[in-house]
Amino acid sequence: MKLVNFGLSTPSFGIELVGLEVFWDLHNTWSFQGVSLNTKNNTAVMRWMIDGRPSTTLSLIFTNLKLLSISERADDLPLSEDLCVSSVSKVLPEPNPEPEFRMKAQWDPNEAFHLLFQFQSGRSIEIDAETVELDGVIGP
Numbered sequence: 789m790k791l792v793n794f795g796l797s798t799p800s801f802g803i804e805l806v807g808l809e810v811f812w813d814l815h816n817t818w819s820f821q822g823v824s825l826n827t828k829n830n831t832a833v834m835r836w837m838i839d840g841r842p843s844t845t846l847s848l849i850f851t852n853l854k855l856l857s858i859s860e861r862a863d864d865l866p867l868s869e870d871l872c873v874s875s876v877s878k879v880l881p882e883p884n885p886e887p888e889f890r891m892k893a894q895w896d897p898n899e900a901f902h903l904l905f906q907f908q909s910g911r912s913i914e915i916d917a918e919t920v921e922l923d924g925v926i927g928p
Contacts, residue, residue: 789901794922800891801875805846807922812846814873823913825856832856832915834905843927852918855902861911869909879904881916 794807803815812818818836825832830853836846850856861870878901879890887904895901902916 792921819871847923850917855916857914861909872908
């Protein structure tokens, strides 16, 4: 996957995206709104917003989608825990039930990876695509 116009603050267990001259703190500032799949053009979009400021949005646009996997969540936690990203990590494409065994401290520039978004609810979203682009709008 190629990160077009942003990077991760750290390759494993990070909470910030760095791009468009901004640090986008997905844990403390942004509330996850959902992921949508468009089968007509094989894209997926993940969206966030700042509570009370609908004009302030953050999207990740995945093109030439290869994988979109959503895990179960912990039933005993409130649904509000699905709004909060606990970490974003690069993971090796090979399957392993323990995500931490798929993470690395250093990645070669051309090395294949998926992005793994983990949420406070225990839910995770793993995604692979040809490219992913950050689209952020900071409103009034």
